[in-house]
Amino acid sequence: MQAARCVIAAGVVAALHVGKLPPALPVLEKVLGVSLLQAGFLLSLVQLAGMTLGLLTGLAVQRIGLRHSMVAGLLLLGGASALGGLAHGAAWLLATRALEGLGFLWVVLPAPGLVRQLVPQERLAGMLGVWGAYMPLGASAALLLGPWVMVLGAPEWGWRVWWWLLSALAGLLAALLLWRVPADRSSRSSHTGAMASGENPTPKKLLGLTLRSPAAWLMALTFAMYSGQWLAVVGFLPSIYVQAGVASAATAWLTALAAGVNILGNLAGGRLLGRGVQPFRLLLAGFLAMALGATLAFGVQAPPSLQYAGVLLFSVMGGLIPATLFSLAIRLAPSSDTVSTTVGWIQQWSALGQFAGPPLVAWVAVYAGGWQWTAWVTSACCAIGLLLAWQIHGLLAVQAGQRRWR
Numbered sequence: 001m002q003a004a005r006c007v008i009a010a011g012v013v014a015a016l017h018v019g020k021l022p023p024a025l026p027v028l029e030k031v032l033g034v035s036l037l038q039a040g041f042l043l044s045l046v047q048l049a050g051m052t053l054g055l056l057t058g059l060a061v062q063r064i065g066l067r068h069s070m071v072a073g074l075l076l077l078g079g080a081s082a083l084g085g086l087a088h089g090a091a092w093l094l095a096t097r098a099l100e101g102l103g104f105l106w107v108v109l110p111a112p113g114l115v116r117q118l119v120p121q122e123r124l125a126g127m128l129g130v131w132g133a134y135m136p137l138g139a140s141a142a143l144l145l146g147p148w149v150m151v152l153g154a155p156e157w158g159w160r161v162w163w164w165l166l167s168a169l170a171g172l173l174a175a176l177l178l179w180r181v182p183a184d185r186s187s188r189s190s191h192t193g194a195m196a197s198g199e200n201p202t203p204k205k206l207l208g209l210t211l212r213s214p215a216a217w218l219m220a221l222t223f224a225m226y227s228g229q230w231l232a233v234v235g236f237l238p239s240i241y242v243q244a245g246v247a248s249a250a251t252a253w254l255t256a257l258a259a260g261v262n263i264l265g266n267l268a269g270g271r272l273l274g275r276g277v278q279p280f281r282l283l284l285a286g287f288l289a290m291a292l293g294a295t296l297a298f299g300v301q302a303p304p305s306l307q308y309a310g311v312l313l314f315s316v317m318g319g320l321i322p323a324t325l326f327s328l329a330i331r332l333a334p335s336s337d338t339v340s341t342t343v344g345w346i347q348q349w350s351a352l353g354q355f356a357g358p359p360l361v362a363w364v365a366v367y368a369g370g371w372q373w374t375a376w377v378t379s380a381c382c383a384i385g386l387l388l389a390w391q392i393h394g395l396l397a398v399q400a401g402q403r404r405w406r
Contacts, residue, residue: 004118006173006180007111008131010070013173014107015138016166017077017100018046019259022139022235023146023252024159026242028093031156036239038090040362043235045094049102050351055210058109058344059203062337066110066117067181071174073106078170085163101351103170108134109347112326113339114181125327129270132323136262136315139234144256210341215332218392219325219342220349222283225385226290226321227350228357229378233294233314234259235358240371258311265319272320273327280393282320284386289317291375291382299375314378321385332395357381 021042028034034042049057061069077100084096111131119127149165150158210216237258241251269282296302296310325346333342364373 001119003181004115004127006176007070007114007118008127008134010074010173010177011108011111011131011134012138012141013074013166013169014077014104015135016142016169017081017138018104018135019139019142020146020162020166021046021097022238022255023143024150024162025239027150027159028090031159032087032090032093034090034093036362036366037359038094039239040359042090042094042097043231043358045097045355046101046104047351047354048098050105050347051355052348053102054105054109054344054346054348054351055207055341056344057105058210058341058347059206061106061110061113061344062206062340063203065183066114066340067177067183069106069110070114071177073103073108074170074174074177076100076103076106078103078167078174081163081167081170085160085167105347105351109340109344112330112343116330116339118181124330125274126270128326128330129267129273129323132269132326133263133266133319135322136259136266136319140256140258140260140263143238143259144252147252206338206341209334209338210345213332213334213338213342215328215392215395216334216342216345218388218395219328219332220346222385222388222392223322223325223346224349224353225381225388226286226318226325226353228353228355228360229290229294229381230262230315230318230357231354232357232361233297233311233374233378236361236365236371237311254308258308258315261312261316262319265316265321266323267319269320269323270327273324278393279324279328279396280389282324283389283392286317286320286324287382287385287389290314291379293317294375294378297375298371298373328392332392332399 025034025039025042028042029039064072080096080099080103084093084100087093087096111134112128115127115131116124146162149162152158152161234255237255238251241254246254265286272282273279293310293312293314297307297314298310302310326343329343329346330339333339361374361377364377365371367373
């Protein structure tokens with residue numbers, strides 16, 4: 001279990017690199033002249049590698065090894081963050097964010113498969129629920145710690161210290177993984193299974209099995225509908241509160257809490273799945289609550305306390321969705337050899353959602369002259385997510401029927 005916790009800690013550090021930007025945006029706008037639209041792309045560009053290379057990276061991870069892939073990803077994250085701290089303009093920062101996205105991908109894709117190897121089967125659903133919380137945990141920690149670190153120096157240097165500190169942390173976790181996590185058995189077990197069945201799981205076959213799987217497509221699209229709206233809402237909260245005149249210290253706490261409560265949803269999702277609750281019920285509750293929460297936060301005239309309650313509802317209930325989808329990815333992968341490629345395909349579409357979500361919400365806000373139309377964007381994502389979840393429910397029913405007839 002200690003090794004599995006190290007894997008989850010590595011995911012949290014990777015998420016810190018994604019979440020380090022929102023608290024720095026007000027500073028970057030002043031110091032580097034970053035515009036609102038550029039800020040949207042800075043939030044989403046970290047997902048460029050996942051958006052374009054998720055499936056291929058999942059295949060490479062399967063071949064190279066899960067632990068080695070995570071170590072390489074952490075080292076790349078650390079190097080890109082160190083270079084980003086040297087930026088004197090938005091273009092340099094955008095380029096290093098793209099490199100960080102590649103490192104992030106190499107960290108998070110192997111993690112579910114590695115967790116599966118490191119924990120007993122009866123504890124897998126709960127631990128995958130913990131893994132599903134890596135992003136909100138890292139994001140909330142970044143939102144809380146980032147402003148505190150950045151005020152240690154002058155505005156020109158505070159954000160750079162923040163970037164370099166996280167660079168060092170990524171290197172530390174890479175060393176910890178090498179020390180505490182045993183060499184994974186993915187390649188060895190995969191080849192053993194292939195020899196027993198008389199088949200060789202070639203890259204072409206693994207890719208074909210994944211891309212021909214309706215479940216892989218449905219889970220990937222569902223994750224995109226969740227991830228894009230969550231990052232857009234939580235990522236822009238610091239800017240929204242600064243524009244509203246909220247003090248920077250209060251902004252940090254409010255945004256960190258909004259991101260952090262998502263952890264509770266992930267943990268609850270893992271526990272409920274372990275107790276036999278149907279995945280569709282969790283996805284239904286998650287998407288309906290996100291639509292309602294965004295409407296309260298942005299779509300109606302309400303007291304600030306009620307609007308913030310809507311943000312909390314949006315985030316905490318939304319956490320049910322990634323916990324459920326990570327569990328389903330292992331359950332509905334076409335074969336044991338395609339877990340990494342299935343997770344990679346899901347991550348690729350999740351990244352696409354996170355790439356498109358913040359710029360879309362920023363564009364709508366600029367067009368509308370405020371954030372009041374944000375609820376329409378999130379509600380549309382939730383409606384599509386519910387349709388996809390219903391299709392996944394149908395596949396699970398077919399799978400259950402096939403098992404009964406065996």
